[in-house]
Amino acid sequence: MLKSNSFVRKTKKGKVLKVVRERYLRDDIGCGDIQCTKCDSTLAKLNGSSTQYLIIDTNIVLHQMDMLEHCSVNDVIVPSVVREEVKKRNLSLYNRLRTLCTCETRRFYVFSNEFHQETYVEQEQGESINDRNDRAIRVACRWYQRHLPDKQILLLTNDADNMKKAKQEGLQVQTALAFAAEQNISELLDLVVRPSDGDDDETGGGERPSKRRPPIYKDHKSLTELQLGMREGRYHQGTLRVNRYDPSRAAVSCESVGFDVYLKDHIDMNRGVDGDRVVLELYPEEQWVTEETRLPTEETDLVTEDENTGVAELAPDAGEEGYGIGAAGGTRRVTGYVVGIVKRAWRPYSGSLDLKSVRGGKAATVDVLFCAHNRSIPRVKIRTRQLETLKDQRIVVVIDSWSVFSRWPEGHYTKTLGKGGDKQTETEVLLVENDIKTQPFSEAVYACLPPLPWDLAAEEAKKPERADLRHILVCSVDPPGCTDIDDALHCTTLGNGNYELGVHIADVTHFVHPGTAVDLEASDRCTSVYLVDRRIDMLPKALTEDLCSLRSNVDRLAFSVLWEMTPEGDVLPEKTRYTKSVIRSSAALTYAEAQARIDDERLLDDISVSLRRMLMLTKKIRAKRMAAGALTLASPEVKFQVDTETHNPTDVGVYQIRETNQMVEEMMLLANCTVAAKILDSFPLWAVLRRHPTPSPQMFEPILRAAAAVDVQLDTSSSKALADTLDLAERPSDPYFNKMIRILTTRCMTQAQYGCSGQMTTAEFHHYGLAAPLYTHFTSPIRRYADVLVHRFLEAAIGLTRLPPVLTDKDSVKELSDQLNYRHHNAQMAGRASTELHTLIFFKDRVVTSDARVIKVKENGMVVFVPKFGIEAMVYLNPKGVEEKAFELNMETQKITNAAEDLSYQIFDKVFVQISVAEVPPHGRKLMLKLVEESEVPVAGA
Amino acid sequence: MNRMEFLSPEGLRLDGRRPRELRQLRCKMAPVDSGDGSAFFEMGNSKVLAVVYGPREPAQRGQLQQDRATVTCDYSMSSFSTGERRKRMKGDRRSTEAALVLRQTLESAILTELYPRTQIHICIQVLQADGGQQAVGLNAAVMALVEAGIALRDLVACSTCGYLDATPLLDLNYTEDGGGGPNVQLALHPALDKVVLLQTEDRLRLEVFEQVLDLAMDGCRTIARFMKETAVAHAKELAVARA
Structure with a gap:
């Protein structure tokens, strides 16, 4: 069965190296036809009754993947040489191809032509590797023709040379376009990528760009030129970030420049798309532009811009007046233009x-x-x-x-x-945009769950290391309507005057074992996603809402951290215990209920007393944390009241924070910090930590400028100094002023990130916002995969299990934490997008007037924030159809004034806006804000 | 994250073998006339020459043992055995260790008590290394011993087995050996069904280990069958030549 055929290859790896590899050519590779009697059909996928089989070449996979994925394309033979080539060229396409080939419902068969006795070809003298591969594909075609004489074997290729040779050899061959056209399915035809130079002979109606028309953009430089330029310091590399409000402007943060480089229009962006890795060259300093002083003109104006009207119009008309080139006044920004693109983020x-x-x-x-x-x-x-x-x-x-x-x-x-505008569709859009997996869990995942109803007694007997804490009075405090309760608390007095404080976290790792289908699924999803009207779970419902959820009056498994604490709120570190446990929660309270129990002094039952005790202790811990320099940050979060039937929002309000929220938060922070120290101590190379880097001074610049304009001094030298000066930033006339400053300060900081301790220095472990030297996520394993990992680390640290292999390798832990960060960020973005969507739905049939704060001023308008609804939007001073009022912008004081009418707006000013929804093509609805006088505000609405 | 795929979804390895297949086995008995017995053993591109001297008078007095033979072993990689030509120092750590392992294994296989006060010296020279050369070396040494007519408890067949892409792979080649997975070397007395050598430098889970071990044993049995056939064919050849 084995035929050996050694071949020799030379590779360059520093030195010239002779690599000798064997290749065993086989005679037991099947053709993949289910009905074929000549060969082994265990892996066969091709439907024996169809008359035509397709064979595709590499370029078809690289360029026409969408067409292949269409459900009408079937009975496709993928030669293994194509698979290998795709793998070398583009990994994401390779993964898509693999999915197609393994999919049960699609008939794609990989034919291992490279290991087949009769279809293996050797590279000939003077033949390029591409030509050899093309020939291998043709040889495979011929083999199929001989092997299955009653089938039509059609080779799909877009390569002219390959097609010519195939025709000479008497093969049937077609381009992707011709194939799709023959199928006569218009959707399929849309999926085909057309050759970009317009040389296809499709008789559509599309006007062909005239060949003589001058190019709009400059050519991209070759990779070698770019590398040379970067080495010489002429070029700089960075990631392109396009301005959300004005897509004709962008910024690139270049490590080699040290700060953001500004790109002023699409010509300078030179075909870069948001997220691309680009290389740019800086303009000479006299051509640098000042920051734009105007808000971008409304989007509708852009739509009319036509490709064929020529180059003249392409100079951005809105832009010219916007930038004072070299003008005195505003600060000039480093400006550059893109010369090449290293990696597309399409x-x-x-x-x-x-x-x-x-x-x-x-x-x-x-x-x-x-x-x-x-x-x-x-x-x-x-x-x-x-x-x-x-x-x-x-x-x-x-x-x-x-x-x-x-x-x-x-x-x-x-x-x-x-359909656009439909809530279902729009939600779908935001899920797709944020790459969130919404597919139902697979059978394999459900197979990992224990049979229901689940019996605890048997479990208990099995594990002697599991502490029975059912005699302790435990309760949970969560937001109303919470069904996935992952934490519970207790506090008891000890004989020596100290307190025992305990945090009990749902024991998810008891059910989710490393490497099982449910674990793999969770490690891909990484987090549950909370939208306004629905939740997309990381784990199946049986786990999140039943087996793991620490509901009241049922026995549940938990992972507990127990501290001994002095009445002053000091933890005795040597007395801290970590244990798997069984608990029985006495009450599942909401924040409001817990608060009510604490406040009602007549209540002297055990739960209320222990809640009061907890609150007393956590207040002391909190005070200590604040003294250490923890920041109180603010976010413009709002909460929708959702109609139970239609899931449409009925009311919106700011999330109320009670003392009990802070109480639970403190307990969780304490648990996370303690566990972080423990796992880092046991696994200094692999622990998953959460860090929040100290912001650089440049990052604080926007808030410092804004604060200086209104005579508020902020000290950003340390988190402690910042926390103290933030506390002092008050304005007697406006109680919301302090929160506003905090929101803007928060925006200046980067997000906290997961990381692997083996790949960071000790200084990098620091969590800036919490002023904690170590931090991780331990307390929400039901909804965050990071916590599941931390549970596994802690389990191993106390000697219950051993770490799975993925957690004992720096690189794989790093890979995991990168995935966690990516999903976490996307989940947040999706949540935000969902809030925006519901804001639109909420304002659809109403016009509301509310107060707002100015957070940015420009010559023709300003950006305002509406605290009541958490909306941030642009307000134009001169809406269309109203005659132009000239405003003057003073960058120093962040103020715009109109001398004639004695009007002025300054940053942080309180203004009144009318909020409504307008229909704007092509996306449909959009929020419109209009300035109104205070007198127009109805008393009730203010 | 461009990890190498050691087993394609179609179930073929990088060199076209299936997971449970050995490389091609070849063996030539008595390829050289020096020494008292020699064998050339190939598994795919791993090629090893073994030459046996003895039983003879020990070269050094100190090596003499009253009740049994002293087994000594030389193991060396020729400078042209790998892709990169490199002058190899005699007695580098790897070779010394391999020599020690081979000596111990062979010592337990040879009926040393039949040859008291003698020395049996085995020279193992790797001519081409493409993974698993130590296992090939052991097989070559055993065939050389057979050729030399030295009494053995049983044949010894040795193979390696790894675990990559969640599949046990038999007889790893050089590329697969560098794949980062565990590699277990196993030598077996096929007739006695007894393990004589089990060696690995990697950590692997118990379930995985069991699978890997089973496969390695199957591999050893196949090799043993091949060795026996070769030895019998060689004996017949000799008989014909003498007649």
């Missing part, structure tokens, strides 16, 4: 079609611009045959290419999400 974007841009008349195929939901993404030109069905739908589009002749990138349609 991904599928959701959005809708811009119907104003349809070109191609009444023909079946039209060109239309696609407008992504994410405003940082440029419009994408797509060609479609299904305009009628797509026009009011939310669709997903991917970018294929961006030529120098085209104002916008070219892309193609991939799928439809649903």
Whole structure:
């Protein structure tokens, strides 16, 4: 069965090295046809009854993946040489191809032609590796023709040379486009990527760009030139971040420059898309521009910009007046332009079609611009045959290419999400945009769960190391409506006058074992996602709401941390215990209920007394933490009252914070800090920690400038100094002023991140916001995977289990924490987007007037924040149709004044705005804010 | 995260083998005339020459043992055995360790008490290394001993087995050996069904270990069958030549 055929290859690895590898050519590789009697059909997937089998080449996979993924494409043979080439070229496409090949419902078969006796070909003298691979594919085609003489074997390729040779050899061959056209499914045809130079002979109606038209953009430099330039210090590399409010401007943070480089228009962005890794060159200093002093003009203006009207219009008209080039006054920003792109960050974007841009008349195929939901993404030109069905739908589009002749990138349609404006669809959009997995859990995941109803007594007997804490009075305090209770608390007095404080966390790792299907699924999801009207769980419901949830009056397994604490609130570290336990919660309280029990002095039952004790102790801990320099940060969080039937918001309000919230928070912080120290002590190389880097002085600049404008001094030299000066920033006339300053300060800081202790220095472990030297997440394993990992570390640290192999390798822990950070960030973004969506739904049928605070001023408008609804939006001073009032901007005091009418607005000023929803194509609804006089505010609404 | 895929979804390894397949086995008995017995053993591209001297008078007095033979072993990699030509110092740590392991294994297989006051010296030279050369060396040494007509308790067959991509893989080659997974070396007395050598430098879970061990034993049995066939064929050849 084995045939050996050694071949020799030379590789360069510092030195020239001769590598000799064997290749065993086999005769037992099946053709994949279910009905084939000549060969082994255990792995066969091709439906024996169809008449045509497709064989694809590498370029088809690299460029036409969306077409292959369409459900009408089946009976495809993927030669293994194609699979290997794709793997080398593009890993994400490779993963998609693998999914296709392993999918039960799709008939894709990988034919291992490279190991097949009759289809293996050797590279000939003078033949390039690409030509050899193409030949291998053709040889495989011929083999199939001989092997299955009654089937039609069709080779799909877009490569002209390969096609010519295939025809000579008598194979049937077609391009992807021709194949799709033959199938006559318009959706399939839309999925095909067209050659970008317009040489396809499709008779649509699309106007072909004239070849003589000058290019809009400069050519990108080659990679070697870029590397040379960077080595010489002429070029700088960084990640492009497009301004959300004004997609024609962008910033790039370059490590080699030290701060953000500003890109003033799309010409300078030179086809860079948000997130791309770009290389740029700086303009000479005299061409640097000042910060724009105006708010970007409304988006609708951009839509009319036409590709074919020529270059002149492409100079941004809004921009010219915006920047005073070299003008005195505002600070000049380092300005540059993109010379090359190292790595594209293109991904599928959701959005809708811009119907104003349809070109191609009444023909079946039209060109239309696609407008992504994410405003940082440029419009994408797509060609479609299904305009009628797509026009009011939310669709997903991917970018294929961006030529120098085209104002916008070219892309193609991939799928439809649903009708625009519909809440279901919009939620779907925000989930897709944030890459959140919503598929139901698989059978394999459910198979990992213990059978229900689950019996505790048997469990208990099995484990002698599990402490029975059911005699202790434990209770949980959570937000109302919480069904996944992952923490419970207790506090008892000890004989020596000290207190025993305990935090009991749901023992998720008892049910979720490393490496099982449920663990893999959770490690992919990383976190539960909380939207306004629904929750997307990390773990199946049986675990989150029943087995793990520490509900009242049932026996539950927990992981407990117990401290002994003096009446002054000092922990005796040597008395701290960690143990797996069984608890029985006496009460599942809400924050409000717990607060009421504490406040009602007549209540002397055990729970109330222990709550009071806890509150007393946590207040002392909190005071100590504050003295150490912990920051009280603020976020503009709001809470919707949701209608139980329609899930539409009925009211909105700011989240109320009670003493009990802080009590629970303190206990959790204490548990997290204690556990962080313990696991770091046991596993200094691998522990998962959560760190919050100290912000650099530049990062505080915006808030310092804003504060200076209103004569508030902030000291950012240390977190302690900042906390103290934040406390002093008060304004007697405005009780919300302090919170406003805190919100803006919070925005200056970076987010806390997960990290592997083996890859950081001790100084980097520090958590700036909490002023804690060590911190991790231990207390919410039901909804965060990081906590599951920390539970495993702690289990191993107290000798109950051994660490699984993934947690004993620095690099794999780093990989895990990167995934955690990514998912965590996305979950937050999705939550925020969901709030925005519900804000829109809430304001759909009403016009509300409310007070707001100015947080940024520009010449033609300002950005305001509405505390009551947590809305941040732009307000134009001169809405359309109203005659222009000239305002003067003073950057020093952050103030705009109109001398004629004696009007002025300064940062942090209180203004009144009217909030309503307007219909704006192409995305539909948008919040509109308008300035109103205080007198117009109805008394009740103020 | 571009990890190497050691087992394709179609179930083929990098060199086209399936997980439970050995590399191609080849063995030539008595390839050289020096010494009292020699064998050349190949597993794929790992090629080893072994030459046996003895039983003979011990080269040094101190090595003499009254009740049994003294077994000594030389193990060396030739400078051209790997892709990069490198002058190898005799007695580097790896070779010394390999020599020690091989000596101990062979000593327990040879009926040393039949050859008192003698020395049996085994020279093992790796000509080409493509993973598992120590196992190939042991197999070559055993065949050389057979050729030399030295009495053995039983044949000894040795193979390696690793665990990559959650699958036990038999007889790792150089690339797979560098794949970061565990590698277990096992030598077996096939007729006695007794393990003579079990060696690994990696940590692996017990369940995995059991799978790996089972597969390695199967591999050893196959190798043993091959060794026996070769030895019998060689004996027949000799008989024909003499007749």
